[in-house]
Amino acid sequence: MPFFKSEAVVLQATDYAEYDKIVSLYTKNYGRIKGIARGAKRSQKRFGGALEPFTCNEVDFFEKEGHGLARLESCRILNPYTAISQDINKIAYGNYLLELVNILTPEREKHPEVFRLLLFFLNLLSEQSPREEILRIFELRLTSLLGYQPQFLQCVSCGQSFRLQEDYRFSIKKGGILCSGCHKGNQAFLSLSHGTIKLFQQVQQVSLVKLNRIRFSPASRGEGKAILLNFLEYHIGKKPKSLEFIEHLKQ
Amino acid sequence: MVNCPQPMQTLIQCLSGLPGIGEKTAIRLALFIMNQPEVDAMQLARSIIDVREKVSLCRKCFNFSDSDLCSICSNTKRDPGVLCVVESPGDLMAIEKTSHYRGRYHVLQGVIAPLEGIGPDQLKIRELVQRIDIDQIKEVILATNPTVNGNATALYISQQLLVSGVKITRIAQGVPSGGDIEYIDEVTLRNALDGRREMK
Structure with a gap:
């Protein structure tokens, strides 16, 4: 019965049967793991508050052959x-970060960069007042790491590099910008300004530590939200x- | 499934659907019921039917009740100015067991859980806000669990009640009585230190 040890962030914990909890963790060494914490509801001594979402732990777990859950x-x-x-706002934003990692990452695929990204954003959320653009930056970085990276450097149809004299729109299906020759004014594609394109290029390219300096204009906030939420939903x-x-808190 | 008459099989199946009861325990319980005097078994069956037919939610506090108002809301000896907000009737029962609290309750019937898609509109929060003015509440004690979702619910309610000017308090969090500081997790200890009280 192999034993494992790793740093891990609790993504979600749900009650299971009388005394147990099913926990979704993002581990540094093994990627996303789903496990069962026996007796977690009954005994506070064993796990205490360690299974609450956002908590970063050093976890020990083992796997029995034929059992899907660690x-x-x-x-x-x-x-x-x-x-x-x-x-309340930090909880709302933080839950969104955890949910994205939970949904987008495959189970048991090691990806330390995703772990590092999640910790970086949890620290950011913890230390600063919550800004909605943090979510957009996280979406862009996470999708890039997981192979869904939306393309903002060149037209996804003809491959022509981004030019300031061009008018661009975004194609959700193709996952990137389309030049005017390719979108042909089709309103089905989402419009976005040059400022937003350049901002997103920057977000995808700068190092983690510099991400915190990036600020969105009101226009980029609106365009980014429309594009990235639709892109993710797709x-x-x-x-x-x-x-x-x-959305409820904003109202 | 074990080889036994159909009505027994149905009973075993129903019992094994209860929390914490597997098939073996369900068989044991079914055999126990079969060996019980008929009158006891009938009383058990009747009480299950009664609880479903006669018990609903109190109009005011949303606790379980067999009348329009529950026994706590209709008790004139309870302090009508203090309201303890809990997640579930189970939490209310736990507080009632202490015999220490003499105010009234408001049962939310759940907790805000964004990851499960449960928002404020699915809970009895709007009814709570309306109650503050109607019942002239002076203090609201937020007794949701000290979890992320429990905290989110408490924070949301306090935000909603801010304009009413009512006094809002949160139950203390810390070392349980009879506990051993050495074995208590750091989050609980931190909360215990933050919520320390002066000794008089």
């Missing part, structure tokens, strides 16, 4: 991210559930 043995809290759970096949709460 068995969580113990958790040692490394960072509980309490600042997130004390602010790939996921549904609207992320946590978006509804974000």
Whole structure:
């Protein structure tokens, strides 16, 4: 029965049967893992608050052959991210980050860069006042890491590089910008300004530490939201559930 | 499925659908019911029918009740100015067991859970906001669980009640009585230190 140890962020925990919890974790060494924490509801001593979403732990787990779920043995809290759970907007935004990782990442595929990205954004959310553009930056970076990267450097149809004199629109299906020769003014494609295209190119290319300096104009905020949410919905096949709460808070 | 008469099989199937009961326990319970005096078995069956037919939600607090108003809402000896907000009737029962709280309740019938798509509109939050003015509430005690979702619900409610000017408090979080500090997780200890009280 192989034992494993890794740093992990709790993405979701749901009650299972009388005393147990089913936990979705994003681990540094093994990617996304689904596991069962036996007795987690009954005994606070064993897991305590370690299975709350956002918590970064060092987890020990093992796997029995033929069982789809890993068995969580113990958790040692490394960072509980309490600042997130004390602010309603941070909880709403944070839940969205966790849901995207939970939906978009394949199970048991190691991707330390995704783990690093998630921790970086949880730290950002924890330390600063919440801004909605953080979500857009996260969407762009996560999709790039997972192979869904929307294309903003060149027209996805003819391959011509981005030029300032061109008028561009975004194709959800093709996953990138279309030049005027290719979109032919078709209103079905979403419009976006040069400013937004250049901003998104920057977001996709700069190092993690510099991401925090990026600010969106009101126009880019609106265009980015329309494009990226539609783009994600197209790939996921549904609207992320946590978006509804974000929208509710805005009202 | 075990080889037994059809009515017993149906009973075993129904019992094994209950939380924490597997097929073996369901068989044991079914055999116990079969060996019970008929009057006891009938009483059990009647009580299950009664609970479904006669119990609904209290018009005011949304706790379980067999009349329009539950026994707590209609009790004139309870403090009408203090309202304890809980997630479920189970939480209300746990607080009632202490015999320490003399105010009234408001049962939300759930908790905000964005990852499960449960938002404020699916809970009894709007009814709570309306109650503050109608019942002239002076204090609202937010007794949702100390989880991320419980905190989200408490924060959301406090935001909604801000304009009403009512006093809003949150139940304390910290070391359980009889607990051992050495074995308590750091989040709980941190909350315990933050919520410390002066000794008089």
